Amino acid sequence: MLKKLAEEQLERLLEAGVEEFALQGLAGANMRTIAERAGVSVGALYKYYGDKEGFFRACLDRSLEALDAVLAEVIGKEAGFREYARRIIRALLRFSREHAGYVRLYCALAASGGKDARELAREIEGVTSRLYAGTIAAGQAAGDLRRDMDPAMLAFFFDNLLMMLQFTGCCDYYRERFRLYCGGTPEDQEERLERELLKFLEAAFTFEEAGIIHEA
Amino acid sequence: MLKKLAEEQLERLLEAGVEEFALQGLAGANMRTIAERAGVSVGALYKYYGDKEGFFRACLDRSLEALDAVLAEVIGKEAGFREYARRIIRALLRFSREHAGYVRLYCALAASGGKDARELAREIEGVTSRLYAGTIAAGQAAGDLRRDMDPAMLAFFFDNLLMMLQFTGCCDYYRERFRLYCGGTPEDQEERLERELLKFLEAAFTFEEAGIIHEA
Amino acid sequence: MLKKLAEEQLERLLEAGVEEFALQGLAGANMRTIAERAGVSVGALYKYYGDKEGFFRACLDRSLEALDAVLAEVIGKEAGFREYARRIIRALLRFSREHAGYVRLYCALAASGGKDARELAREIEGVTSRLYAGTIAAGQAAGDLRRDMDPAMLAFFFDNLLMMLQFTGCCDYYRERFRLYCGGTPEDQEERLERELLKFLEAAFTFEEAGIIHEA
Amino acid sequence: MLKKLAEEQLERLLEAGVEEFALQGLAGANMRTIAERAGVSVGALYKYYGDKEGFFRACLDRSLEALDAVLAEVIGKEAGFREYARRIIRALLRFSREHAGYVRLYCALAASGGKDARELAREIEGVTSRLYAGTIAAGQAAGDLRRDMDPAMLAFFFDNLLMMLQFTGCCDYYRERFRLYCGGTPEDQEERLERELLKFLEAAFTFEEAGIIHEA
DNA sequence: TATGAATGAGATTTCATTCAT
DNA sequence: TATGAATGAAATCTCATTCAT
Numbered sequence: 043m044l045k046k047l048a049e050e051q052l053e054r055l056l057e058a059g060v061e062e063f064a065l066q067g068l069a070g071a072n073m074r075t076i077a078e079r080a081g082v083s084v085g086a087l088y089k090y091y092g093d094k095e096g097f098f099r100a101c102l103d104r105s106l107e108a109l110d111a112v113l114a115e116v117i118g119k120e121a122g123f124r125e126y127a128r129r130i131i132r133a134l135l136r137f138s139r140e141h142a143g144y145v146r147l148y149c150a151l152a153a154s155g156g157k158d159a160r161e162l163a164r165e166i167e168g169v170t171s172r173l174y175a176g177t178i179a180a181g182q183a184a185g186d187l188r189r190d191m192d193p194a195m196l197a198f199f200f201d202n203l204l205m206m207l208q209f210t211g212c213c214d215y216y217r218e219r220f221r222l223y224c225g226g227t228p229e230d231q232e233e234r235l236e237r238e239l240l241k242f243l244e245a246a247f248t249f250e251e252a253g254i255i256h257e258a
Numbered sequence: 259m260l261k262k263l264a265e266e267q268l269e270r271l272l273e274a275g276v277e278e279f280a281l282q283g284l285a286g287a288n289m290r291t292i293a294e295r296a297g298v299s300v301g302a303l304y305k306y307y308g309d310k311e312g313f314f315r316a317c318l319d320r321s322l323e324a325l326d327a328v329l330a331e332v333i334g335k336e337a338g339f340r341e342y343a344r345r346i347i348r349a350l351l352r353f354s355r356e357h358a359g360y361v362r363l364y365c366a367l368a369a370s371g372g373k374d375a376r377e378l379a380r381e382i383e384g385v386t387s388r389l390y391a392g393t394i395a396a397g398q399a400a401g402d403l404r405r406d407m408d409p410a411m412l413a414f415f416f417d418n419l420l421m422m423l424q425f426t427g428c429c430d431y432y433r434e435r436f437r438l439y440c441g442g443t444p445e446d447q448e449e450r451l452e453r454e455l456l457k458f459l460e461a462a463f464t465f466e467e468a469g470i471i472h473e474a
Numbered sequence: 475m476l477k478k479l480a481e482e483q484l485e486r487l488l489e490a491g492v493e494e495f496a497l498q499g500l501a502g503a504n505m506r507t508i509a510e511r512a513g514v515s516v517g518a519l520y521k522y523y524g525d526k527e528g529f530f531r532a533c534l535d536r537s538l539e540a541l542d543a544v545l546a547e548v549i550g551k552e553a554g555f556r557e558y559a560r561r562i563i564r565a566l567l568r569f570s571r572e573h574a575g576y577v578r579l580y581c582a583l584a585a586s587g588g589k590d591a592r593e594l595a596r597e598i599e600g601v602t603s604r605l606y607a608g609t610i611a612a613g614q615a616a617g618d619l620r621r622d623m624d625p626a627m628l629a630f631f632f633d634n635l636l637m638m639l640q641f642t643g644c645c646d647y648y649r650e651r652f653r654l655y656c657g658g659t660p661e662d663q664e665e666r667l668e669r670e671l672l673k674f675l676e677a678a679f680t681f682e683e684a685g686i687i688h689e690a
Numbered sequence: 691m692l693k694k695l696a697e698e699q700l701e702r703l704l705e706a707g708v709e710e711f712a713l714q715g716l717a718g719a720n721m722r723t724i725a726e727r728a729g730v731s732v733g734a735l736y737k738y739y740g741d742k743e744g745f746f747r748a749c750l751d752r753s754l755e756a757l758d759a760v761l762a763e764v765i766g767k768e769a770g771f772r773e774y775a776r777r778i779i780r781a782l783l784r785f786s787r788e789h790a791g792y793v794r795l796y797c798a799l800a801a802s803g804g805k806d807a808r809e810l811a812r813e814i815e816g817v818t819s820r821l822y823a824g825t826i827a828a829g830q831a832a833g834d835l836r837r838d839m840d841p842a843m844l845a846f847f848f849d850n851l852l853m854m855l856q857f858t859g860c861c862d863y864y865r866e867r868f869r870l871y872c873g874g875t876p877e878d879q880e881e882r883l884e885r886e887l888l889k890f891l892e893a894a895f896t897f898e899e900a901g902i903i904h905e906a
Numbered sequence: 907t908a909t910g911a912a913t914g915a916g917a918t919t920t921c922a923t924t925c926a927t
Numbered sequence: 928t929a930t931g932a933a934t935g936a937a938a939t940c941t942c943a944t945t946c947a948t
Contacts, residue, residue, distance in 0.1 A: 072918095150370070154283070167438050196458070198440055214373075248461075288942070293910090497803045506921070627886040647808065679893075733941080
């Protein structure tokens with residue numbers, strides 16, 4: 043077959059690559075397999091992306107763009123922390139559902155070591171860390187959130203729970219783990235998961251030590 | 259004498275293997291490199307562990323044993339949830355410091371996909387999930403912990419935070435991420451990290467929404 | 475008009491091909507590179523020349539034609555050996571200057587092995603060998619050239635020096651070698667080269683060992 | 691077969707490599723073919739020589755060493771030019787017979803272009819050029835050789851004839867060419883070739899212009 | 907028994923050639 | 928008709944595994 047590689051085929055290449063890299067890692071992924079899965083010749087794969095490393099980077103970039111898009115959508119609207127958290131959780135749950143491959147790749151990369159991993163961290167977490175810390179500090183100033191905790195740490199724990207939320211939705215290990223803890227799959231339990239996480243966060247973020255309950 | 263030497267070699271092999279597999283993944287790891295790092299011949303490596311897969315499994319088992327040991331130590335003593343949480347956090351922080359390689363391998367495996375990952379989840383998380391849920395349910399019954407949340411979910415979020423705590427101590431991505439959120443390295447900030455996490459958990463676990471049920 | 479364009483393209487293709495084959499050899503040459511250099515599509519290249527081998531042959535033929543033309547020009551005019559040698563040397567020096575690519579290809583082919591190389595030898599050297607031997611034998615009969623040497627051998631050594639003269643003008647190795655022996659580039663030293671080569675040949679071809687036969 | 695690669699096998703690898711590179715060029719040579727010809731696995735070939743380029747260099751170095759050895763043997767003994775020339779010619783004829791592969795590789799490399807070819811020229815010809823020019827200048831000073839020619843040019847033409855002598859013995863093109871000029875193969879005609887070349891050189895080097903024959 | 911050189915299947919990558927546009 | 932993107936066979940190179948020493 044010699045027809046021009048359609049947009050759609052390039053799309054399929056990236057999808058297949060994201061999936062394969064997420065599953066097998068950079069070293070374990072097989073370029074021929076990826077090309078076959080995408081229904082494209084190896085030559086075409088190399089023509090478009092140069093080499094394995096380059097193709098890997100393209101898959102990664104694609105994942106990051108998708109994640110950025112989701113976050114941008116949430117971040118845009120001004121809101122209090124509660125509303126804000128709810129929106130993020132819902133957005134990430136949807137992202138997990140719709141772009142499981144990206145999350146898997148993200149999880150795999152975060153697990154890999156070396157300079158690349160550190161750079162990736164700066165690339166991905168740089169934005170969110172500042173964003174969360176800012177929003178939380180504002181919430182503290184407004185009296186909406188507890189003042190007895192370091193906003194940086196609050197943001198950190200918040201993001202920890204969100205990262206785990208995503209992995210739970212997409213990665214085999216984390217899905218199975220969810221089943222052990224809560225029964226069922228993350229999808230079936232999505233509503234419950236969202237509700238309970240919000241309760242958990244609500245308490246963690248608003249309760250102030252010494253029993254002095256912050257005004258609702 | 260000879261046996262001792264052999265055991266020491268096996269030890270070194272596992273250490274080297276854990277490190278290499280954590281860093282490069284199963285596919286990316288190089289058996290010759292591992293043998294060289296351990297100062298052992300490739301032949302010996304194969305003699306003891308059969309093949310790459312088998313050696314990988316041995317490295318994994320070793321990591322799990324170490325983790326089990328730590329948890330067993332903590333679990334043994336009866337205590338209230340607060341004390342219990344403090345002990346686990348401290349134990350895991352120490353584990354991260356002393357057995358970074360194991361945690362890295364654990365992180366890498368959790369990120370990989372497939373049936374193996376699911377089995378691994380059952381193997382690792384089966385114990386802790388029941389343990390945590392039980393302890394939490396007891397705490398709720400005793401009135402120490404909030405009753406308006408599913409104990410399974412509470413346990414799940416608790417473990418989420420603990421997993422992230424471990425990754426934060428050992429894996430490049432997560433370490434850099436910590437730096438972005440909180441500044442400094444997890445080691446330098448260990449005390450602060452422990453303190454704030456406890457505060458966070460304290461609130462999340464004990465605050466009850468005073469009957470004001472979060473709107474559905 | 476269209477035909478003219480096409481012919482110009484074919485011309486450019488051959489030029490590019492001669493250069494690439496001379497530099498990289500048949501195996502090392504890249505058809506896409508050649509087409510691009512000539513500003514022609516790969517499809518056109520294949521349309522005109524069938525395949526790589528065929529195109530290579532066309533490049534070769536073109537080189538041989540050019541060489542034939544030069545020799546024909548020289549050979550046409552009747553003259554004594556001295557005059558004859560001078561003309562050939564000048565013609566080859568000019569040919570080297572103007573058609574360096576052809577000479578380079580010739581050199582590369584002569585260096586390659588196999589049946590093709592042998593056929594090429596017959597094709598190229600068949601004419602000149604008979605021509606030189608004949609002219610030299612005539613010179614000997616006329617008393618212009620020494621009689622104590624085999625005319626075939628004289629012709630052979632003569633052509634040896636002429637081949638080296640051409641390579642010296644065009645090929646990197648031989649150019650550098652000239653610099654080491656004589657200083658400067660063959661172009662700068664063209665006059666000197668011509669003069670000295672003529673002196674060398676004059677002596678080699680006319681000196682007779684005065685009956686003192688070199689001891690066996 | 692897993693026995694240790696004997697000296698002899700490494701030897702065979704280099705022999706096979708020299709032959710293949712001489713015949714096919716760097717690009718055209720096939721590493722698998724070379725390994726097979728030498729009766730050695732591809733892995734072993736790569737273990738010893740790193741990559742194709744490195745193996746090529748090793749083949750080249752081996753050829754140069756062999757050539758150096760021959761020249762060193764000739765150069766050692768002090769002698770007049772006639773004796774000297776006879777020795778070199780004989781040595782090179784023998785070298786061609788015994789190390790045809792090296793000469794073929796040498797010929798192929800000299801035909802290739804680029805910086806490598808220039809460096810190779812300096813490496814190979816640097817020694818001989820100075821040596822020949824020195825010996826010839828000494829001969830001129832002693833009155834043994836004609837004084838009306840540039841010693842550098844004399845040395846250059848001398849080496850030209852010697853290079854062609856070697857190619858004639860080993861390379862398909864040059865062998866066929868010899869047959870066309872002189873009939874028979876260079877081996878069968880070795881004695882005649884040597885004798886006639888010496889006569890040719892004798893005249894070219896001792897005859898002085900203007901008919902004034904140099905004293906014998 | 908322990909070693910590590912040798913093996914060769916399999917991975918990445920290139921490029922002559924085709925043919926839909 | 929002319930183009931050049933797509934193809935996929937074949938090349939280079941790696942590395943898990945074996946087994947002669």
